[in-house]
Amino acid sequence: MHRPIVIIRLDGNGRVYRPGEVLSGEFRLSALPERPPKALEVSVLWYTEGKGDPDMAVHEFWRYRFSDQLSVDLRRPQRFSTQLPNSPLSYEGQIVKLRWCVRVRVFLADGKEVVGQKVFRLGGIPPAKCIGNGFAASQRTALLGVVDP
């Protein structure tokens, strides 16, 4: 028996989100498990990757418990939305990488878990390697194509 896959879709998929902007989207399961799931968690969080031990913080968290009486057809899209914070912004550093994601965790009746995750970018910070060392500020700005006011 195949385990279901969590499918997450964000409104305006692929774009960069601005701090304070509302992030909304939906998730669904590719198929219904044999027995109804026990619980489901949706989190909007950031985590770090890279050389150091990982850090993580949850910005928004929803948990739903299902009983025999209360069950939801998770094959149908379930919507969520939250207002994003001002920081920390997504960052692709050399030894520190900071990523934002929507993570959906489904607790199946057999004790196993199915996890789906969709990474998105908060803020438009370019990767650290794009910032050239030793350039004057004006030269670097031109290099990045950023227009100063």
Next chain:
Amino acid sequence: MARVIRLYEKKRGHRRTGSARVGRLGELLFFAVLSLLGVVGLAAMFFWLVVPQWQVSHRFVPHTCVVLDTRVRKHPTEDLFRPEVKIEYQVDGKTYVQWTYDIATVRDDPSSYLPDQKEQAEAAARFVVDPEKPREYPCWYDPADPHLVVVCRGSKWWTWLAFSVPLSVLLIGAVGLVYTWVSWDKSAERKAAISSRLAPKRVLRANGESRPQFPYVPDGKEITNSPGTKLRFRLPMAASPGWPLFGLFLAAVLWNGIVGAAAVYAFTLFSQGRPDWRLNIGLIPFVIIGLALLGYFIRRLVMTTGVGPTLVEISDHPLVPGGNYRLFVSQSGRLKVQRFSVALVCEEEAVYRQGTNARSETREVFRQQLLCHEGFEVGSGVPFEAECTMQVPGGAMHSFRAANNQVRWKVLVAAEADGWPPVVRGFPVVVYPPSEHNILAYQCTDRL
């Protein structure tokens, strides 16, 4: 067939093959056993130390006795002692003669023996033996069994200190048990959400420093609490040399103090004509280490004070990407400077654990030279002063601080002077996330 529970696990980097559930169960069992040990230990100590004392204080009958003899008794096998007093007393017309002291002695408890023989002798000597004119002393006997009698009530101070051992075991076990129970079968996200709910300040203020509107960005209050003379704020130095210098001074004084005392003793023996050559020879490496420590301290002191203080002032703080700032730098001291440079630097720091050791790695990801002067002299009382402008790059990452990862910005002043080793001094600054206008601009860049 796949195994339901994998007991033995292998570690491949961050990936583990073992069963998390079995791991948690083991953790729960460990803390449960620890709690149980604590409870049993506490109960045993209560019945062993507290109950007998309580019985003496509340159930024993006050009476009087005559002291016939005293002694200090040695433990049969160990170098421990206890005081004993031979008394005579009458209960219901019947005369009893007993060797006694406190309830621990009456019960022949091992805790009645203590290492200090002199102290035990003094305790026994408090009871005066005078066959000519016997003195009466208070005593307390058990009405159910008048043979049980004591001349000393109250508990020893260490009785209560001993309770700290099972109490700490119980505390560690109970806290671990509660934590394991609370986090049982909970996802990492749920645990993070619970901990942030339990400590709302942590969510808002991240590391206890950041402003609520900018989580995980240090607020840099310590940077703006000192006004400048030329510009708005004077930046504090990243690591003040004062405390390490003081620590070095303390170490040098302590080491040389101890070695000096030993050296004085050796010299006294030598001057008395009975030198101890083993002591003299043994002292030599310690004296060498002491002198080296003193020399290193003096070198560091001269280096710190000789180069003179560096002052950095800034026109505004916190910084924002794309923002322009004025910087004032002042270098004091009597120096013949070969090269003096100021740079804005961004570095990433990652902390990771290898076994039980915590290691950190720092990587510089941005450096912007702001100022560079070569070949000049700084006179006494006439510091070198310079002003420059600084622009934080538009697409820069803001300052970020979490438990294991950091992105930090600083103004770095480097000086190379004749006769001195190169000096590098860092002055931290905080860069806030970019303004809304800049973010829109980056989005445009991103699409290009």
